[in-house]
Amino acid sequence: APSSAVGSLGAGVGLWESAEVRVNAVGTIEVLTGSHSHGQGHETTFAQLVTQRFGVPIDSVSIVHGDTDKVQMGMG
Numbered sequence: 001a002p003s004s005a006v007g008s009l010g011a012g013v014g015l016w017e018s019a020e021v022r023v024n025a026v027g028t029i030e031v032l033t034g035s036h037s038h039g040q041g042h043e044t045t046f047a048q049l050v051t052q053r054f055g056v057p058i059d060s061v062s063i064v065h066g067d068t069d070k071v072q073m074g075m076g
Contacts, residue, residue: 017033017034017035018033018034019031019032019033019035019046020032020033020070021050023054027056027060028060028061028062029050029054029056029060029061029062030061030062030063030064031046031047031050031061031062031063031064032064032065032070033046033063033064033065034065034066034070035065035066036065036066037065037066042063042065043063043065046063046065047061047063
C-alpha cells in the first residue's frame, strides 16, 4: 500500500514493488521483479546492488523484470 505521503498526493495504489532474489546452486543469482524499466536503467542498478551485497561478478546476475506473475506482490 502507498505511504501516507504518497496517498496525500492522490495515488491510491501503486508506487511500490517487490522483488525476489534467488541464489542458484551454480552460483548465479536471479532477481525477479514486477517492475519494468522504460529506459531508466533498472536492470543495471538492480544488478549493481546484487553484486555489492553478495560480492559476485555482474555477469553472474540476471534480472527478470516486468512479470508480476513471478513475484508474490507486484504492481508492474
